[in-house]
């Protein structure tokens with residue numbers, strides 16, 4: 510099944526636009542996991558199993574695994590999700606971007622080694638740097654457009670030809686030219702709801718991955734109002750730290766579930 514079909518199924522089945530981010534930071538783990546060789550896998554598996562009926566997607570951020578030389582635990586985690594929660598797509602957040610020959614290897618890594626359903630990519634190097642990912646038409650290609658961090662404005666808000674801003678150009682370029690197989694989505698931060706509404710007006714119903722609620726303080730009501738489609742979907746609203754570290758003890762997964770329910774329900778209030 511394609512990423513887009515799987516996402517649409519999860520939106521409907523779980524009645525949820527919540528993407529649970531998997532950013533495993535050992536320094537924030539509960540004490541009983543300290544020193545365990547597979548602590549990252551065990552932590553993330555418990556979060557996944559506690560939230561799978563509440564989510565439309567899972568988003569592991571590769572840096573948290575690679576920084577601990579734990580890529581094998583990432584492979585095991587994605588295998589676990591596919592086996593036990595086959596209807597929830599996995600977005601590998603790696604923000605790749607390089608010349609075509611290298612991008613082809615990044616595509617193999619994401620879609621063949623890790624078996625991710627979608628990958629985040631950086632558009633800065635242009636079309637030939639994203640073309641290799643189009644060889645995997647069932648996999649999602651999620652392109653950075655207007656990121657949630659304050660420094661995103663340094664380049665993405667620059668006015669380019671015709672008074673357009675760079676992020677607006679990226680949105681239209683992806684929607685009109687790069688999305689040859691209907692597999693594309695964009696990243697737009699919840700911390701910039703006006704730009705989120707602007708991007709939605711440029712791209713039709715293309716899905717948006719929206720980080721920035723929770724720990725980054727983005728407003729849920731403004732985010733949903735700005736980004737939803739006419740059917741009240743179109744969004745993967747990510748929260749990582751606010752869910753993962755909602756509890757500090759052995760019951761961390763139950764605490765994460767409570768936080769995920771509250772977030773899903775708040776999102777649903779405004780759909």
Ligand SMILES: O=c1ccn([C@@H]2O[C@H](COP(=O)(O)O)[C@@H](O)[C@H]2O)c(=O)[nH]1
Nearest residue numbers: 570656657658720723724725748749750
């Ligand atoms: O613009 C962007 C793109 C990606 N991210 C990633 O999303 C999560 C956010 O984590 P929180 O703990 O919910 O703040 C993290 O993996 C980032 O790398 C983003 O924040 N903004």
